[in-house]
Amino acid sequence: MKSLPLIADRLKSAMGLDMATVGSSLIERVVRERMAALEIDDDGRYLARLQSSAVELQALIELAVVPETWFFRDREAILAVARLARERLAAQPTVPVRILSLPCSTGEEPYSLAMALLEAGVMPSQFVIDAYDIRTRSLEIAAAGLYGRNSFRGQELGFRDRHFTPAEQGWQLHEAIRQLVRFAPGNLLAPDFLRQAAPYDVIFCRNVLIYFEREVQRQVVTLLESLMKPDGLIFVGPAEGGILLSPRLESAGIALAFGFRKRVAVPRSATREAPLVMPLPLLAPSDLGGRRRPVAPPTSRAVGAAAPALPAEPAPSNPARTVLQRARSLADKGQLAQAAALCEQAIGEQGPSADAFYLLGLIHDAGGQTEQARHCYRKVLYLAPRHQAALLQLAALLQAQGDPAGAERLRQRADRVTASEEPHHG
Structure with a gap:
């Protein structure tokens, strides 16, 4: 399609979608779909239509945006x-x-x-x-x-x-x-x-x-x-x-x-105040995947309802867990390189683990290192094929890199994990 770069530029100026990020195959697919709907067989004619019609631009945007979300995703x-x-x-x-x-x-x-x-x-x-x-x-x-x-x-x-x-x-x-x-x-x-x-x-x-x-x-x-x-x-x-x-x-x-x-500049002599947001309870490394349950004692109360102060976190008996918790803390502060180094340390000292590779994948993700992140998520799935969080993170990466088919396969795997663990009522 000779006019594809110009069509992609029109989409980019309208909604910021960068063909270099999502891939030309996605843009070409949605353009061909719109051309078929309008019975236009020449992409140059379609470009002219796109440039003169706000309605057609919106129709193309509707196809180019791929919704990918679920309840309590974050x-x-x-x-x-x-x-x-x-x-x-x-x-x-x-x-x-x-x-x-x-x-x-x-x-x-x-x-x-x-x-x-x-x-x-x-x-x-x-x-x-x-x-x-x-x-x-x-x-x-x-x-x-x-x-x-x-x-x-x-x-x-x-x-x-x-x-x-x-x-x-x-x-x-x-x-x-x-x-x-x-x-x-x-x-x-x-x-x-x-x-x-x-x-x-x-x-x-x-x-x-x-x-x-x-x-x-x-x-x-x-x-x-x-x-x-x-x-x-x-x-x-x-x-x-x-x-x-x-x-x-x-x-x-x-x-x-x-x-x-x-960022707020705070004088060193100022009295230290309580943080704006209370940190969430630490998560057990075994829950760094799909469950992400707090280490605090389980409770059936409503989310966020008033409760007694949480007890002090017991010191983990597993050295690798201690290292991963330190890595999480550094990542939360934006110190991604140091956090990644600690994950590598945990892997080197304690051997490969799904928890360590998943956290390392998130850290690479946060730093924009998509290839390293994808590599880590795949290692998670080699060690724990039913690791739903890694399946979904990897699916999101593939979707962003212009591989919707690969992303859909991973989402289907994640859905099968959910279906197998949901209670069945007779």
Whole structure:
């Protein structure tokens, strides 16, 4: 297709999608699909149509965006938001916590936030969730609130019983939850997008920056910074942490949540205050995969509900666990090279393990080292073929690198893990 580079440039200027990142095969596939729908057999004619029609541009965007999300996909970040909301409301009970989900895709992320907040005891009147996406079809799905199996992954699916009703085509989200999210179309790169919006306490902008070239990334990060309250937080995807680290932003130190906040110069003589966000409980290394359960004693209480202070973490008896916990701590602070070195140390001293390779993969992901990350995730799956988190992380990498077929195969494997571990009711 001779006109493919020019068509790709039009998509890039409209939505930031970089053909060098997603691959030419993806762009060519969606262009051919639109040409067939319009009965156009010449890509030059299609380019002319695209350049003159905003409707056609939106139709191409609808195909080029591949939704990939599920409920509580980013559990650590979502639970941290629930905790943060309670802390802020305790200090300012009359000021609602403002949350932005961008892009919100088909709604799983903002709805997960709403469920977590409710289960943490936050009243609907105490928070606002705004959700934007460039793809109108995604917003229609979100508004309908009807979801299939792919939207429910992992083993912790108790929220589905509490907030959904079984339906013929999947599960219907309760109307009470659907009313808690305000959906609207929006384009991150539009000149007037949210320029007059009130600032937010929390911004979720996960797994979209990786599709942009560096200059567009800087443009979007500048926008996000302008939308943050002075003490606000931004959560990004594992492969995007290195994009946000700058003289203006720093890690919020929330375990594997990839949260960032504005840097604040604190005089050395100032009294040390409690951190803005309480770190999440350390995770047992055996749970660094799909489960990610806190080491704290198990409880059936609602997410984030009040509870006695957690007991001090016992010293791990396994030296490798100690090293991996130190690596996690360094990674949370943005010290990725040191964290990676500790993972390599644990592997060298204790031998290969799925836990160590998975954490090392996340660290490489956060530093933008996609090939090393992919190599680590594959080692995890060699050691633990049913490691769902590694399956999903690797699928996300393949999707971003223009291999949707390979990504889909991995997602299907992850779904089979979920299906085999779900309780069956006779």
